[in-house]
Each structure stands twice: as C-alpha cells, then as structure tokens.
Amino acid sequence: MTHVTDSHRTALRTCPLCEAVCGLELTLDSADRIVSVRGDHADPFSKGFICPKGATLGHLDADPDRLTGPMIRDRATDTWRAASWDEAFGVIRGRLPQVSGAFGNQSVGLYLGNPNAHTVAGALYVPLLIRALGTRSLFSASTADQMPKQVSSGLMFGDPLTVAVPDLDRTDYLLMLGANPLESNGSLCTAPDFPGRLKALRQRGGRFVVVDPRRTRTAKLADEHLFVRPGSDAYLLFGIVHTLFAEALTDIRVEVNGLDEIRAAAADFPPELVAERTGVAAETVVRLARELAAARTAAVYARIGTCTAEFGTVTQWLVDVVNVLTGNLDTPGGAMFATGAALGIVRSRPFRTGRWGSRVRGLPEVMGELPVATLADEILTPGEGRIRAMVTVAGNPVLSAPGSARLDAAFGALEFMVSVDRYLNETTRHADVILPPPRVVQSPHYDFALLNFAVRDYARYSPPAAPLGEHELSEAEVLARLALAVSGQEPQPGLDPLTVVDEIVIAGTLHKAGMADRRAELRGANTTEQRLDLMLRLGPFGEWAAEANAPAVHPGSGDPAGAGGDAAAEDWAGRLNLQVLLDNPHGIDLGPLRPRLPRVLRTASRKVELAPTELLADVARLRARSGDRQPEMVLVGRRQLRSNNSWLHNVRPLVGGSNRCTLHINPEDVARLGLNGQAVVKSAAGAVTVELELTEDIMPGVVSLPHGWGHEDSAQAVARAHAGVNANVLTDDSLVDVPSGNAVFNGVPVILTRA
Numbered sequence: 001m002t003h004v005t006d007s008h009r010t011a012l013r014t015c016p017l018c019e020a021v022c023g024l025e026l027t028l029d030s031a032d033r034i035v036s037v038r039g040d041h042a043d044p045f046s047k048g049f050i051c052p053k054g055a056t057l058g059h060l061d062a063d064p065d066r067l068t069g070p071m072i073r074d075r076a077t078d079t080w081r082a083a084s085w086d087e088a089f090g091v092i093r094g095r096l097p098q099v100s101g102a103f104g105n106q107s108v109g110l111y112l113g114n115p116n117a118h119t120v121a122g123a124l125y126v127p128l129l130i131r132a133l134g135t136r137s138l139f140s141a142s143t144a145d146q147m148p149k150q151v152s153s154g155l156m157f158g159d160p161l162t163v164a165v166p167d168l169d170r171t172d173y174l175l176m177l178g179a180n181p182l183e184s185n186g187s188l189c190t191a192p193d194f195p196g197r198l199k200a201l202r203q204r205g206g207r208f209v210v211v212d213p214r215r216t217r218t219a220k221l222a223d224e225h226l227f228v229r230p231g232s233d234a235y236l237l238f239g240i241v242h243t244l245f246a247e248a249l250t251d252i253r254v255e256v257n258g259l260d261e262i263r264a265a266a267a268d269f270p271p272e273l274v275a276e277r278t279g280v281a282a283e284t285v286v287r288l289a290r291e292l293a294a295a296r297t298a299a300v301y302a303r304i305g306t307c308t309a310e311f312g313t314v315t316q317w318l319v320d321v322v323n324v325l326t327g328n329l330d331t332p333g334g335a336m337f338a339t340g341a342a343l344g345i346v347r348s349r350p351f352r353t354g355r356w357g358s359r360v361r362g363l364p365e366v367m368g369e370l371p372v373a374t375l376a377d378e379i380l381t382p383g384e385g386r387i388r389a390m391v392t393v394a395g396n397p398v399l400s401a402p403g404s405a406r407l408d409a410a411f412g413a414l415e416f417m418v419s420v421d422r423y424l425n426e427t428t429r430h431a432d433v434i435l436p437p438p439r440v441v442q443s444p445h446y447d448f449a450l451l452n453f454a455v456r457d458y459a460r461y462s463p464p465a466a467p468l469g470e471h472e473l474s475e476a477e478v479l480a481r482l483a484l485a486v487s488g489q490e491p492q493p494g495l496d497p498l499t500v501v502d503e504i505v506i507a508g509t510l511h512k513a514g515m516a517d518r519r520a521e522l523r524g525a526n527t528t529e530q531r532l533d534l535m536l537r538l539g540p541f542g543e544w545a546a547e548a549n550a551p552a553v554h555p556g557s558g559d560p561a562g563a564g565g566d567a568a569a570e571d572w573a574g575r576l577n578l579q580v581l582l583d584n585p586h587g588i589d590l591g592p593l594r595p596r597l598p599r600v601l602r603t604a605s606r607k608v609e610l611a612p613t614e615l616l617a618d619v620a621r622l623r624a625r626s627g628d629r630q631p632e633m634v635l636v637g638r639r640q641l642r643s644n645n646s647w648l649h650n651v652r653p654l655v656g657g658s659n660r661c662t663l664h665i666n667p668e669d670v671a672r673l674g675l676n677g678q679a680v681v682k683s684a685a686g687a688v689t690v691e692l693e694l695t696e697d698i699m700p701g702v703v704s705l706p707h708g709w710g711h712e713d714s715a716q717a718v719a720r721a722h723a724g725v726n727a728n729v730l731t732d733d734s735l736v737d738v739p740s741g742n743a744v745f746n747g748v749p750v751i752l753t754r755a
C-alpha cells in the first residue's frame with residue numbers, strides 16, 4: 001500500500017535484514033529513493049519496533065558501492081568491467097556447462113548464503129538453480145549456523161523443519177543458552193522486539209536465566225546469569241536431565257520412545273562431573289532442574305553459541321529432551337511449533353542423514369548438503385569429482401566459513417565462478433561474473449522460512465515498493481536465467497524463463513492438490529505472486545485447505561479447546577489468499593501458537609524419539625571427552641547490534657563506536673599474560689593481530705572476536721576504512737559437530753602473545 005503526499009509517498013514492507021521480520025514504513029521520494037524509515041505501528045506483530053539496522057535501510061539502499069548491473073572480470077589483469085545481462089549470461093553459458101560436461105556435475109559447487117532465508121528469490125527460485133546444476137556439491141551457511149537444530153529436530157520429530165520455539169509471550173520460565181537477542185534480535189525464534197518480550201516476561205513475574213561465557217546485554221536483563229565454559233553446554237543439559245530422573249521430577253505429556261535409553265545416557269553425567277566441565281556449580285545444575293520442573297510453564301532455548309560448537313547437535317537434542325521431560329513440549333508457555341501460513345514441503349519419509357558422503361572426508365550429507373567446513377577440501381584435493389567451478393548466491397564464505405584463509409586460496413584456484421550478490425567483496429572478488437539483485441525496495445517480500453519459527457502465527461506480504469528500471473532484473477529473473485545458462489540453454493525467443501518455470505511449478509502443485517482446473521482463479525501481478533497465492537490458498541489457513549487433496553495440517557483441528565487457539569486465529573482459518581494479505585498490508589495476526597502434536601510428527605513411530613541412535617552414538621564421543629584437559633584460553637564469537645554478519649559494514653551510520661572488531665578479554669587474563677594494547681591470537685588454523693578491549697563481562701580464560709570483519713582489501717570504501725580482522729582465520733575447518741557436520745566457532749583453543 002502506498003500513499004502519495006506531494007512528491008513523497010509511504011510504502012510498507014517487512015525488513016529483510018534479520019529474523020525479527022519487523023514491519024517498516026518507508027518514505028520514498030519521487031525518484032523512489034528512501035528518505036526515511038520508521039517502524040510500522042500498525043503491524044500486529046512488531047507494533048512499531050525497529051532497530052538501527054532497519055532504520056538505516058535507506059543508507060544501505062543508496063550505497064554508492066552497491067552493484068547496479070552485471071560485472072565481468074578479466075582474469076589476466078584482474079580488472080572488472082560493467083556488462084549487459086545478455087553478455088554476462090552468455091559468458092556463463094559458454095563456460096560452466098563445459099566444466100560440468102568435462103568433469104561431471106559434482107565438479108560445479110553451489111554455496112548459498114544467509115540472505116537466501118530472507119528473500120522470495122531464495123525461497124522460490126534457488127531450488128530451480130539446484131536442480132539445474134544437478135550437483136551434490138551443495139553447501140550453505142546452514143552448516144555454519146543452525147544445522148544441529150535441524151538434525152536434532154529431524155531425528156526427534158521426523159522433520160528437520162519442525163523446530164520448537166520458546167513460547168516467549170506466555171512462558172513462566174525461560175532458560176536461554178548461547179543466544180544474545182538484545183544484539184541479534186533472535187534466531188530460530190522469530191520475535192520482533194525480542195527485548196520487549198523478555199522484559200514483559202519478567203514483568204508478569206516470570207523468571208529468565210541466561211547461560212553464556214559473556215555477561216551480555218541479554219544476561220544483564222535476566223534474573224540470573226551463569227558463566228559457562230565454551231562448548232560445554234551438552235554437559236550442563238545432561239546434568240539437568242540426570243537430575244530430573246534422579247529426583248523423579250519428570251512429567252511427560254507427549255507420546256515418546258526411548259525413555260529408558262535417555263535415562264541411561266544421562267546417568268553418566270552427574271552434577272559433580274558437569275560442574276567440572278562447565279564451571280557451573282553442581283548445586284546450580286540441580287537447582288536449574290528443580291526450577292524447570294516446578295515452573296508452571298518453562299522453555300529451554302539455545303542458539304548460535306551452542307550450535308556452532310563441537311557438540312552442537314547433542315546440545316540441541318538435549319534442549320528438547322528437557323522440554324519434553326518437564327512437560328513443556330507443545331504446550332502453551334513451553335516450546336511450541338509455529339504454523340506458517342504458506343504451504344510447505346510435506347515430508348512423507350522420516351528424516352535421515354548420510355545418504356551420501358563428501359568425497360574427501362566422507363562427511364555425511366544432511367538435508368542434501370555437505371558441510372561448508374569441507375568446501376575448501378573439495379576444491380583443493382585433486383581427484384575425480386573435485387570442484388572446479390563455483391556458484392555463490394548471497395554468501396560471503398571467505399569471511400563466514402571456518403578456516404577461511406584456505407577457502408580464500410581455494411576460490412582463487414577455481415577455473416570459473418559466478419556470484420549473485422549486491423557487492424564486490426572478499427568472496428565475489430574471485431568470481432568471473434557477478435550478477436546483482438535489484439535494490440531491497442524493488443523486491444517483493446514474504447518470509448517463507450522464518451514464519452515457521454515465529455512466536456505467534458503471523459503472515460505479511462510486501463509487494464515491491466518501487467518498480468524495476470529498464471536495465472534491471474528481479475532476483476527471481478536473475479536466478480531463472482542463471483538456471484538456464486548453467487544448463488547451457490539460451491532463453492527461447494518470446495518465452496520468459498521465469499514464467500515458464502512458474503507455470504510448471506503451479507501446474508504441478510495444482511495437480512497434486514487435485515485442483516488442476518483452478519489455475520484461472522489464482523491472482524497476482526505476476527507468476528511469482530501467483531505462486532504465493534497458491535501456497536497461501538493451500539496452506540494451513542488457506543481458502544482451499546479444506547478442498548485440496550492431502551491438505552496441509554489445518555491449524556484448528558485437533559486443538560484441545562482453549563489450549564492456545566484464540567478468536568483472532570479462528571477468524572482467518574479457511575480464508576487466506578494473496579488478496580487478503582494485500583488488503584492487510586500491515587500483516588495479519590493469526591494467533592498464539594497452538595499444540596500441534598502428534599499431527600506434525602513424521603517419525604516412523606509417530607512418537608517423539610527421545611533417544612535416536614545417531615545421537616546416542618555421539619554421546620560416547622562426549623563421554624570420552626569428560627576427562628580431557630581444558631585449554632587455557634578459548635575463543636568465542638559475538639554479534640553486534642549495528643552489524644549483520646559480513647555485509648553491513650559499508651553503511652556509514654552503522655560502523656564505529658561499539659561496532660568495532662576488537663578482542664574482548666578479561667583484565668585478569670591481560671595481567672596474567674602480560675598483554676597490552678594489541679595481541680597476536682594464534683590457533684591451530686592461523687593467527688591474527690587484534691586490538692584488545694578489556695571487560696569484566698567475559699569469563700577469564702575466554703576471549704571473544706566478532707565475525708564478518710577483515711575488509712582490508714575491500715572494494716567497499718567504508719568497510720575498508722573499518723577493516724577489522726577475519727575471525728575465521730582462527731577457526732579450524734578440520735573440526736565439525738559430527739552428526740550435523742556443522743562448523744565449530746566457539747571454544748576454539750588459542751594462544752595469546754604480545755603484539
């Protein structure tokens with residue numbers, strides 16, 4: 001919806017910068033430039049909340065270093081020139097199919113970065129590119145992020161996308177490990193104004209406990225903060241499980257398998273052992289278990305600090321084990337499953353991993369992907385199936401992946417590379433061709449992924465707020481044309497590649513739903529919008545849900561009366577389609593989360609699996625570590641409010657001040673090690689020299705460095721002036737969380753010396 005006032009108009013849209021999905025109200029001038037950004041007070045979910053990143057969206061949008069058209073690199077001189085779309089796709093068509101033709105599909109790798117989770121193009125058109133490449137050399141930021149949660153959810157609930165989120169607005173007790181939503185605004189827990197929701201929890205008399213090796217802003221807001229030794233959360237949670245059994249505090253309310261096995265596994269982790277590994281006193285471990293059991297409702301939530309650690313999957317599993325054992329899984333105030341409004345993939349078979357392995361290290365496939373921690377191996381190690389060409393979409397793995405100095409060298413050794421990205425950066429500088437998406441305001445927005453992890457059911461669609469210019473392509477079109485080019489195909493005259501693929505998808509979906517004759521009823525300005533219309537109509541709240549074959553799980557059905565449904569939600573069930581969202585541009589509140597078990601379970605047993613064999617196997621690895629000597633100093637990461645992984649460092653109002661790449665260190669360690677000013681930090685993988693920032697808010701023996709920095713050679717002027725160092729030079733790509741293959745960024749042993 002747009003209002004016109006003189007030369008200025010307002011446009012509403014969802015912020016695409018983080019998982020909080022805040023509604024924004026933009027003011028645009030007559031040239032479609034953003035002149036101001038405010039929080040949308042009429043958005044029923046975000047209610048006007050905005051953070052400094054959303055507020056500076058106009059600066060990002062107007063960045064003079066943003067790429068406005070395709071770029072081609074001359075390898076001989078390493079120089080870039082602007083090119084037309086036809087020329088750029090022509091170069092790709094001439095080169096990539098040659099590589100896959102000569103060396104097989106696996107020789108072309110694909111890396112998908114984080115913003116794909118925030119764009120319509122990432123959700124709807126990346127799958128097309130994956131199919132066109134037909135490669136198993138598929139990597140993404142997921143294995144540097146949340147893959148442990150997906151594996152544990154897949155094994156426990158049968159579907160890796162069935163992720164339980166804390167019911168923030170109703171819980172009486174929140175135990176949070178390894179997350180700092182006051183800086184990050186939350187993750188795998190879509191909750192605009194997360195800070196406000198935490199304050200409300202305390203105001204209504206709830207208790208909030210944070211476990212983190214740093215006393216973060218989130219920890220300072222909590223009732224209690226516990227320092228924990230990095231990488232040891234699995235022990236802590238096992239100590240809680242142990243106590244729940246030992247003191248007969250369990251209260252299981254869902255159907256489960258594996259109770260005896262989990263009890264037996266926890267027997268090896270008494271609070272005294274846990275205290276030694278974690279640094280959390282044995283009495284505290286016991287008290288946490290008692291408090292969780294005694295609370296009227298409680299939720300355990302653990303995020304990136306615990307995922308990107310050596311026992312990430314075991315930790316994520318134990319989070320939900322505690323939620324089950326305390327009677328809090330799938331109940332209001334506990335950990336619940338959101339109902340995304342758009343039709344998702346309905347899995348018919350239970351989840352499993354390791355259907356194939358990576359070529360060099362034999363690491364198991366997970367969700368069709370291989371760990372990004374082995375991407376450099378796959379490029380650098382000679383032999384059949386070696387990756388010789390890469391496509392990257394919305395990613396900067398040279399800064400974000402572990403052991404990134406090796407990955408930087410590996411990208412430099414490729415025969416050909418294409419990147420779809422807004423910027424010439426540390427990764428895309430290795431490309432032969434860069435294909436940029438248009439500006440944020442020229443793209444439509446619907447959160448296909450994130451609304452499945454929201455703390456309330458909610459839907460909002462933002463059409464593009466500004467039209468494309470004559471020489472601009474939507475990111476959907478870029479990906480559709482790229483998919484053709486990598487297959488060596490030319491677009492057919494008179495046929496728009498995007499429309500062609502959309503019609504195939506629409507026809508297939510209608511056919512499966514038994515509604516093949518309803519094509520003409522779909523509404524939307526283009527086929528992308530018509531696909532959204534179809535997904536909304538067939539989704540759980542959709543107009544067609546009741547009519548379709550095997551409809552998506554209906555939100556109302558099986559809902560115990562009064563247990564979470566409310567009037568708002570019932571009003572919308574059976575009604576959603578694109579037009580309804582267009583008529584409600586501030587978004588639609590679909591109500592608080594409702595119990596959804598057992599319907600969403602996809603396990604073979606149709607029960608919650610408390611002790612999957614894959615995870616019990618990894619417990620042996622954890623047990624074997626119980627006696628290891630603890631390293632003297634370890635590295636962890638941190639996020640900064642005015643930053644976004646590697647790519648908002650060129651937005652001038654955001655950099656500087658607290659948003660700098662410094663090493664947080666306890667003054668006790670500085671004195672003990674005789675450090676001063678700067679230090680050399682050395683790990684098994686590499687070394688950096690970095691400025692120290694002394695703070696009592698970090699545990700002695702732990703240092704923290706934010707990731708995404710290291711822009712000294714950047715083509716982006718502001719970022720280059722605030723370069724910082726690349727934390728992932730220190731992280732070690734030879735180490736992964738075994739069940740998920742996830743990268744290990746926290747608990748990295750380091751040695752500090754004077755610079």
Ligand SMILES: Nc1nc2c(c(=O)[nH]1)N[C@H]1C(S)=C(S)[C@@H](COP(=O)(O)OP(=O)(O)OC[C@H]3O[C@@H](n4cnc5c(=O)[nH]c(N)nc54)[C@H](O)[C@@H]3O)O[C@H]1N2
Nearest residue numbers: 113114115144145394395396397400420421637645646707
């Ligand atoms: N040491 C350490 N490393 C980490 C982490 C950590 O905590 N510590 N965190 C990890 C996590 S959680 C993540 S998610 C990863 C992120 O890893 P990546 O996704 O590889 O890195 P980003 O910095 O998010 O890079 C995003 C890229 O997308 C581009 N971009 C932005 N918007 C768009 C768009 O709309 N379309 C396209 N095509 N491109 C766009 C940007 O210019 C940038 O190049 O980093 C991981 N790395």
Ligand SMILES: Nc1nc2c(c(=O)[nH]1)N[C@H]1C(S)=C(S)[C@@H](COP(=O)(O)OP(=O)(O)OC[C@H]3O[C@@H](n4cnc5c(=O)[nH]c(N)nc54)[C@H](O)[C@@H]3O)O[C@H]1N2
Nearest residue numbers: 178180184187230231303304305639640641643644645746
């Ligand atoms: N401002 C901002 N917001 C962001 C991002 C950003 O870069 N900047 N990135 C986005 C992305 S991609 C993601 S995935 C989310 C992540 O969102 P969060 O999960 O909230 O991530 P962080 O803010 O890094 O908080 C992780 C915390 O874990 C702690 N930690 C480190 N190691 C351990 C450990 O072993 N155990 C425990 N218990 N804690 C540990 C760290 O000290 C840190 O405080 O944030 C998103 N939002």
Ligand code: SF4
Nearest residue numbers: 015017018022051054
């Ligand atoms: S919290 Fe996230 S979604 Fe909200 S304005 Fe900030 S960056 Fe955008």
Ligand SMILES: [Mo]
Nearest residue numbers: 114141145146
């Ligand atoms: Mo992430």
